[in-house]
Amino acid sequence: MCFYVHRRTCKAGNNVVRTLLVTALIALFVTAFSIPWIKQIALALGFVDTPSKRKVHSTPVPLLGGLGIFGGAIAVMAVYFGQRGNLSILGLLGAAMIIMLVGLIDDRWELPPLIKLGGQLIAFGLAAFLGSRVDLPIPDVANYAITIVWMAVITNAINFLDNMDGLCAGVSAVACAFIVLLASLNDQYIIGPMAAATFGACLGFLRYNFKPASIFMGDAGSLFLGFLLSAMALRLRFPENVNFVTWMVPLFLLGVPLFDLSLVFVSRLRRRVNPLTTAGKDHTSHRLVRMGFTQREAVLLIYLLGCAFGLLAVFITRSDAAEGYAIGIITALCALYAIIRLEKWKA
Numbered sequence: 125m126c127f128y129v130h131r132r133t134c135k136a137g138n139n140v141v142r143t144l145l146v147t148a149l150i151a152l153f154v155t156a157f158s159i160p161w162i163k164q165i166a167l168a169l170g171f172v173d174t175p176s177k178r179k180v181h182s183t184p185v186p187l188l189g190g191l192g193i194f195g196g197a198i199a200v201m202a203v204y205f206g207q208r209g210n211l212s213i214l215g216l217l218g219a220a221m222i223i224m225l226v227g228l229i230d231d232r233w234e235l236p237p238l239i240k241l242g243g244q245l246i247a248f249g250l251a252a253f254l255g256s257r258v259d260l261p262i263p264d265v266a267n268y269a270i271t272i273v274w275m276a277v278i279t280n281a282i283n284f285l286d287n288m289d290g291l292c293a294g295v296s297a298v299a300c301a302f303i304v305l306l307a308s309l310n311d312q313y314i315i316g317p318m319a320a321a322t323f324g325a326c327l328g329f330l331r332y333n334f335k336p337a338s339i340f341m342g343d344a345g346s347l348f349l350g351f352l353l354s355a356m357a358l359r360l361r362f363p364e365n366v367n368f369v370t371w372m373v374p375l376f377l378l379g380v381p382l383f384d385l386s387l388v389f390v391s392r393l394r395r396r397v398n399p400l401t402t403a404g405k406d407h408t409s410h411r412l413v414r415m416g417f418t419q420r421e422a423v424l425l426i427y428l429l430g431c432a433f434g435l436l437a438v439f440i441t442r443s444d445a446a447e448g449y450a451i452g453i454i455t456a457l458c459a460l461y462a463i464i465r466l467e468k469w470k471a
Contacts, residue, residue, distance in 0.1 A: 140313065144304060147200055147317045148324035155196030155328030162192050163332075163339050171231055173340050185337060187231050189329055190345020193293070194224045196325035197352070204317050213314060215254030216355055219247040223279070223351045227343035237400065241276075247351065248275040256355045260367070274374075275354045281381035282350030283343060284388060288409040289335035291423050295380050295430050296349045297326035302377055302434035303356050306441065315359050322352055335420050353378060362441050369448040373440050376455070379433030380426060384408045387463050394467070411469040 166172065166188035173187040198217060205213045226243035229235060235243075249272065251257075257271035286292035300323035307316035326349070332339050341349075357374035375382065384407055391406050392399040412422035436455065440448050 144320040147320040151196040151321040151324030152328040155325045187342040189339040189341040200321040212255035219251040222247040224348040227347040231342040278354035279350035281385040283346040286346040289337040298430035376437035380430045
């Protein structure tokens with residue numbers, strides 16, 4: 125009997141791994157195959173990012189790669205989840221489409237900040253209303269508020285991170301890989317395929333975006349990835365531990381964009397510059413380059429940082445309260461020290 129149960133468990137596990145692998149590969153190939161065509165469309169329609177003092181590229185680059193990421197990820201998710209009729213997930217995909225369209229319009233015509241934020245809030249509200257939200261023992265209004273703030277912060281933190289070839293897509297891929305791992309360890313067969321599809325789409329795009337990039341994802345891609353990551357991290361559940369500890373897991377999974385956002389905000393506020401409407405070469409990646417690293421080395425170092433945060437997230441899921449909060453406090457102190465040191469390398 126035990127042998128039979130063990131065989132059934134192994135077979136189920138193999139099926140899950142196969143599903144995740146196939147999902148990632150299909151998304152990868154759809155995105156990779158579509159990008160050369162999207163380049164031509166971007167040039168024909170005028171979706172081009174021109175060089176400026178605040179940017180690191182020196183020649184015009186097509187700016188529609190986010191459409192390829194969206195197409196690769198959503199095509200697989202729509203087929204996978206459409207057959208299951210899960211209203212919450214279908215609503216999440218609909219909200220992701222709204223976010224992508226807001227970014228797409230902004231890439232072409234540069235929307236005013238309030239209109240851009242308003243479009244995002246519509247998507248966040250839809251996702252939260254249909255179930256992608258925190259579920260704390262507090263009034264529902266507070267749960268909705270926390271969810272919308274979280275989604276807004278992460279979505280725009282990923283958007284901020286799109287400042288160097290291969291950086292945003294690579295960091296997003298690392299976060300997705302750890303979400304796939306955590307979903308698999310905790311038998312969450314909805315979030316796992318969603319993260320796998322996003323992971324594959326990011327890898328397919330990286331083929332054309334790693335330095336020297338021949339296409340950028342634009343806001344359509346970075347806002348889409350940020351929104352999906354924020355929602356997937358929220359939907360993770362850890363039945364073998366308590367919420368008093370595991371609430372930190374999403375923070376660690378998305379530690380890189382949160383750190384970069386914190387660094388930029390602190391730096392710009394110290395310089396009395398509006399951190400929301402001003403762009404510049406004051407991100408973590410830019411400072412690493414000024415410290416002597418090449419752009420590729422800076423990007424790879426940030427990938428490694430994302431892996432370190434991901435490993436800590438996995439550790440937190442298996443920690444008791446004392447261990448979890450010790451790791452959280454030590455990490456926060458290290459991040460504060462890094463911000464102080466990196467602030468010396470501002471432009």
